[in-house]
Amino acid sequence: MTNASDASAEHFVANILPLYQGPSVKLRVQPSNKEYIISKSLLCAESPVFSNMFNGKFLESQQQTATLEETDDDVSVRSLEALFQWLYRHTVRFEIEDPGEHISAALELARLADKYDIVSLETTMAQYIKNILKSNPHPQSHNYWRHVDSNTYYLTHDHIASATLLPREHPVRSVLAAAFVEGFLRSPDHKFSKEIDAYPSFGADILQETRLVLHRVKPLRAATFEDPISGKRSELNSDVFM
Numbered sequence: 383m384t385n386a387s388d389a390s391a392e393h394f395v396a397n398i399l400p401l402y403q404g405p406s407v408k409l410r411v412q413p414s415n416k417e418y419i420i421s422k423s424l425l426c427a428e429s430p431v432f433s434n435m436f437n438g439k440f441l442e443s444q445q446q447t448a449t450l451e452e453t454d455d456d457v458s459v460r461s462l463e464a465l466f467q468w469l470y471r472h473t474v475r476f477e478i479e480d481p482g483e484h485i486s487a488a489l490e491l492a493r494l495a496d497k498y499d500i501v502s503l504e505t506t507m508a509q510y511i512k513n514i515l516k517s518n519p520h521p522q523s524h525n526y527w528r529h530v531d532s533n534t535y536y537l538t539h540d541h542i543a544s545a546t547l548l549p550r551e552h553p554v555r556s557v558l559a560a561a562f563v564e565g566f567l568r569s570p571d572h573k574f575s576k577e578i579d580a581y582p583s584f585g586a587d588i589l590q591e592t593r594l595v596l597h598r599v600k601p602l603r604a605a606t607f608e609d610p611i612s613g614k615r616s617e618l619n620s621d622v623f624m
Contacts, residue, residue, distance in 0.1 A: 390477040391463040394470075407436050408447040414459050422446070424469045431498040455544055456493035464491045468503060474510055481518040481536040485511060489544045492554040508553035515561050531573040533561040539577055546584050559587035563595050 395418065405422045426433035435442045442448040450457050460476075464487070468474050474491065478484040488511050495503040518536055520529035529535075541558065548555045565572025566588055578585045599605055 390475055391460070391467045392477070394467045395463045406446075407432075407442075409462070410447065410449040411457070411459055411462060412449055412451055414452060416459055418462070418466065420466060420469070428469060428502060429498045429500050455547070456490060456497050458490060458494075460487060461490045461494040465494060465500070465503075468506070472506075474506065481514055482538060482541075484514050485536060485541055486538075486544075488514065489541060489554065492552075493544060493547065496548055496552065504553045508557045511554060512557050512560075515557075528564070530565045530569040533564055534573045537561065537574070539574075542574065542577065542581055542584055546581050550583065550587070555584075555587060556591065559584065560591040562588045563592050566592060567595070 406419045407422045407425065409418045409420060410416070411418075422436060426436060432448075434440075435448055436446060437443060450462070452458055464474055464476065468491075474488075476484060476487045478487055488507055492504070492507040492511075495501075495507065515533050515536070519532040520535040523529045523532045537558070545555045545558045562572070562574065562578075565575075578588065
């Protein structure tokens with residue numbers, strides 16, 4: 383039998399998930415007409431939303447069954463099956479070769495987790511997306527030179543739009559903003575330089591991540607900037623004006 387941690391989400395749900403026993407609940411997905419029987423204790427321990435749903439005074443509690451409607455950006459068969467795999471094995475594995483689509487799937491899972499208040503999955507998905515970006519830089523980048531869009535080559539407008547629907551300071555949102563810092567600092571014509579205007583809150587995220595990067599500049603007292611108000615020069619990471 384395939385090791386559970388190595389199996390794809392689809393294989394896990396079809397062949398490994400039924401092996402687990404215990405009090406369970408049923409989740410129906412429409413309009414795909416899919417049904418899943420999931421450990422109630424596992425699901426409710428990770429999600430206050432599902433806990434209230436199945437332990438409260440709702441119809442779902444009486445029937446121990448819930449129907450979830452698919453959406454374009456969070457609830458889907460793909461995201462739910464990945465969530466179930468993570469609930470049982472604390473691993474996420476998509477069998478997707480295209481990096482852009484891989485990021486889309488990861489964002490979809492992050493949005494699903496946010497919708498059902500599964501906080502413990504946030505940092506996992508942030509690191510997951512960071513690994514995709516790091517492993518798939520701009521094709522023209524190499525060991526001795528990096529393209530200004532190295533970290534954002536596979537990011538799309540839809541990825542930004544999806545990230546902005548996550549709460550401010552969400553780890554996944556922060557990782558996507560951090561991916562823009564290199565291009566933001568190196569070129570005024572970096573990828574999405576115009577699109578950022580359409581998402582001012584995401585622009586604020588990029589500024590926050592840029593500030594964190596500038597505070598790690600080494601050596602600390604080597605770079606200066608001109609204050610746009612006073613016209614005086616100041617060292618980065620210093621409150622002393624020259």
